[in-house]
Each structure stands twice: as C-alpha cells, then as structure tokens.
Amino acid sequence: MNCIYCNKPEQSGADKCTCGFPTTGTTQDKKAFLATKAILLRNEVDQSERHLQSARYTIFGVAGLAFINAVILFAGPADNIWAAIPLIIGLIFVGMGVFFHKNPVAICTVALILGFFVFSISLASLIVLLILGVGLYFAVEARKAGRKQAALKKLADSL
Numbered sequence: 001m002n003c004i005y006c007n008k009p010e011q012s013g014a015d016k017c018t019c020g021f022p023t024t025g026t027t028q029d030k031k032a033f034l035a036t037k038a039i040l041l042r043n044e045v046d047q048s049e050r051h052l053q054s055a056r057y058t059i060f061g062v063a064g065l066a067f068i069n070a071v072i073l074f075a076g077p078a079d080n081i082w083a084a085i086p087l088i089i090g091l092i093f094v095g096m097g098v099f100f101h102k103n104p105v106a107i108c109t110v111a112l113i114l115g116f117f118v119f120s121i122s123l124a125s126l127i128v129l130l131i132l133g134v135g136l137y138f139a140v141e142a143r144k145a146g147r148k149q150a151a152l153k154k155l156a157d158s159l
Helices: 027-075 080-098 104-118 123-158
Strands: none
Touching: 027 080, 027 104, 027 123, 080 104, 104 123
C-alpha cells in the first residue's frame, strides 16, 4: 500500500512514512500533519509573492526609464523618429506590468528576453535582468506551491 501523502510504498510495521506522514496514526494526527504542511506551503507562497511583486515593480521601473529616454530623445536635436523606439518599449513594459498577474511566468520570460536584447550590458541592466530572473524562478515556484496546496486541501478533505 502507498502513503496517501507522498505516494511512496509504505514500510511494513512503521508508524510513519519516510516523508513523516503518520500512516498508523489517528485521523487527528493525520490532519495535524497536513495542517503543518499547509502552513509551510503558505509561507513558501508568501515568499514567492513578495519576489513576484519585486519583479513587477522592476518591469514598471524599466518602463519608466524607457519613457525618460524617449523624452530626452524628443527634446534633443536628433530626429524624433528614434524617440518612438524607447516609447514603444516603455509601452510594452507597462503592458507587461499591468497584465503581470495573469501569467507571471510568461511575462517574466518575455521581459528577460526583451531586456536582454534591448539593454546594453551594464551593471544596472544586469541587476534588472537578475531581478527578473529571480522573479521568473519564484513565479514557477509559486505555481508549484499552488498545485501542492490544492492537492493538500483535497487530501485533507478526504480524511
């Protein structure tokens, strides 16, 4: 028979599975184990959400820098057609920031790729790309933790 939490084969005669789930415990023991795991997952989700918010703010910051660049180019003696490029890039980043919560993994990926090709290599651009990369990692982790939470709730409801 398999453990209902980790789905690994149970060891005969063991009170707990290798994951720590009380296989021979009471329903209350099992629910306490699942509640502890749910709290740990909630902490993981909260941490991921903080990093995602940082990535979203970075996307808006990049949009702001692009708009400042467009204003400088419009005010300068150069041809105004070149000012349209940072303006369009800024609008793209604003759109990504607005729709960030719809699909943070895809938006962080697009922001990383666009940021990599648009920005020249400098310390500031590397920091921006690092923050977006960390945001991408935590977007994936938040998605995994959300799936684990749903499975954990379903398991707790079945007990």
